[in-house]
Amino acid sequence: MGKVTGFMEYERVEEGYKPVPERVKHYKEFVIGLDDQQAKVQGARCMDCGTPFCNSGCPVNNIIPDFNDLVYRQDWENAWVVLDSTNNFPEFTGRICPAPCEAACTLNVNDDPVGIKSLEHAIIDRAWDNGWVRPRAAKIRTGKKVAVVGSGPAGMAAAQQLARAGHDVTLFEKNDRIGGLLRYGIPDFKMEKSHIDRRVEQMKAEGVTFRTGVMVADLPKGSKVTNWARETVSAEQLKQDFDAVVLTGGAEQSRDLPVPGRDLDGIHFAMEFLPQQNKVNAGDKVKGQIRADGKHVIVIGGGDTGSDCVGTSNRHGAASVVQFELMPQPPEEENKELTWPYWPYKMRTSSSHEEGCEREFAIATKEFIGEKGKVTGLKTVRVEWKDGKMVEVAGSEQMLKADLVLLAMGFVSPVGSVLEAFGVDKDARGNAKASTEFIGGYATNVPKVFAAGDIRRGQSLVVWAIREGRQAARAVDEFLMGFSDLPR
Template sequence: MGKVTGFMEFERVEEGYKPVPERVKHYKEFVIGLDDAQAKVQGARCMDCGTPFCNSGCPVNNIIPDFNDLVYRQDWANAFAVLDSTNNFPEFTGRICPAPCEAACTLNVNDDAVGIKSLEHAIIDRAWELGLVKPRPSKIRTGKKVAVVGSGPAGMAAAQQLARAGHDVTLFEKNDRVGGLLRYGIPDFKMEKSHIDRRVDQMKAEGVVFRTGVMVGELPKDSRVTNWAKETVTPAQLQQDFDAVLLTGGAEQSRDLPVPGRDLDGIHFAMEFLPQQNKVNAGDKVKGQLRADGKHVIVIGGGDTGSDCVGTSNRHGAASVVQFELMPQPPDEENRPLTWPYWPYKLRTSSSHEEGCEREFAIATKEFLGEKGKVTGLKTVRVEWKDGKMSEMANSEQVLKADLVLLAMGFVSPVASILEGFGIDKDARGNARATTDFTGGYATNVPKVFAAGDMRRGQSLVVWAIREGRQAARSVDEFLMGFSDLPR
């Protein structure tokens, strides 16, 4: 496991960032990855801990100690082979995954965890540079046709696995480019879209057919879900034309904030704001683009999507950016003996926060204020939490100026009309009802229709989407062929 005494000799090596004044002038990635020497030191810190909790902490069950050791030995080819065996797209997870594997690292009990995410990032970047990432088309053809609906990480992972099993796979995407929320939800400064494009080229060489601009079913007329479809296909058509259908769309219904003044102009969901900038970055023209130039911006929601709105607003040249979080401010450090190896509760400061942002915790919006139909401010109140219940603090109301309000409070469910079009049963949260059992996993109540990713589990992480896509692919393969050699 790397160097036996490495964890006692070496400190954690962090990836670097380009300076704030430089990076806020563009939308390109600004993380400075580890060089070979730094990666070797990071790999050396992996302990011979006996039970590597990092493996189970990682949703795709990356074989982390093995590739850590191989990086320490500078064997990049075999490090990539190990990483590639469990994760179809390490360049995605190595950039935007929050790294639950590091929270589970045994060294994290009383020291800084091994920088697993930075090593994953280093391995896949070296693999591309060395030409190790190549198409792997199947040598056999099964003659079975599979439709995958939704080209986010779950859909891409499933489509690639099914194509490698020899099936004829068609991947449907309602928007004009492949990638789902990776394409239009993640800002380019966190992950440039060339990474998606390279994988699309690989998958095409493996036999996957991509059909973009195709909406399966219909969106409600009042839906604010991003949709640039030019063509519609009915669920019945897919069920007729394909031997199996796998639904891997995202949980795209944004959580709303129904308080007085919500209908004022200038109040938008994050997923109205972020996709437009990504389209502009791709060279498209967006009429009436939502922009934060010179505006006082308030972002409601303290998670990653809210952070993405902060970073984008700063790049637009916002006059000020304030981010709201309903919950109280977490501690700077978690109680490690109490929480390890689970995801810790602690204050997280993103690179976007460091670029300029005021953060308000334990604050709730009571009303949106406006003049002539446009938002001008928010009436807020401080809240306190006791025994899991929230109450407003007396005499704590205040009014904050706002020209643009972005709602980034998470997502509640997939688009209901899509599931209804197929006649799929939903769970209590509005997701497609499907189990993850070893036999018949990811199958819905509708014959030959499966569901995975956010469509099944609700809003989640990119690494969970890849896991579910891979597992669902195995279930579909087993359904079509009676057995499957694909890994779970």
């Protein structure tokens, strides 16, 4: 514990943002990280609790008090060593994780929590700047071959861990670039894709083979490969060619809104809208790109994906942006006595909201209105919850203008073709059925086929995907070798 009384002497210091008028003109990151002195002070606030709830609040179980103390002592290299021991990609989580560790911080009981996420961000950026992040190729090769299907955070984590264990790993991705939803779901202004690219180079040096534009599915004869994949590989072929297969795709089936007028032009899923802008930022030409320029935009869905649509629409130059949320407006402050150390229910305002957005709560869409086949507005109604059921508020119907509607209501399940191709059993929600038990964890009903990440647990956080990828890698290593030295 660096400074015994630090938590009583110092206030929480937040990372800064570049001004709104400046940042909405581009798609670059705009967070201003902590300088050395600010990080030192933030590390000093850590209480080094006897029971550090932050560790269990973090899905990858980062050893948070230790790296807080090392930052306080300005021992950045060892802080990086501690962080790297539990998290393959802190540059991802340090930018886009909602930080459940901070909600669980003991200081959060009656004060502002330690800025753990900002310290993680500071540590990994210094590690890259100082050349401490290097490939760690296995000294001994096992001769075992593993296929990882899906290159999001779960797939990348599993592939890296398995390569470091000495296995020959091939990572298959249906898109043209590695990263999954990190690449084509999260806007560049939240996380620039250079962070993915340099990890890919590190993993190549560690022995991972990347195959992009490859769809793993059993398509009927005569079927055409989709426009984002150049070729297909059958599930049977992978099972023949590899000693183990790890399925790590995302939960990509978007939740729809089947109300009258849904077929009008100008109504799109968020995951039609967001990837196109990321492709343009990468230098691709996107024919017929969905744009918000000069349009009245309504985003249906109050979560992070909806917030990303808000930020992207503002950068396009939308005339107005309104975001709908079906649930009532949360309280400004959580009831810590009831929720700590768990993730609290409270009002959250993102940087995208601050850039310009009207937010509507407890509102439902009854119908899309259009002219000449194009959406021009929405018919809405206010809702309230009575006896656990949602009911409409009488006389609350209204019409709102809309030229572009973006559906960002979450994801219901993975696309079924991969699971069906392998014959993997599904749970009640359509996800791959695989337990996380210590013995035989992440194994599906199909011999030597494992599943981890959103394809197994459903829509979740990047940090949970990293955790599952790491744990699945250990399970696969045990399956192949009879034991494993990989951390779980």
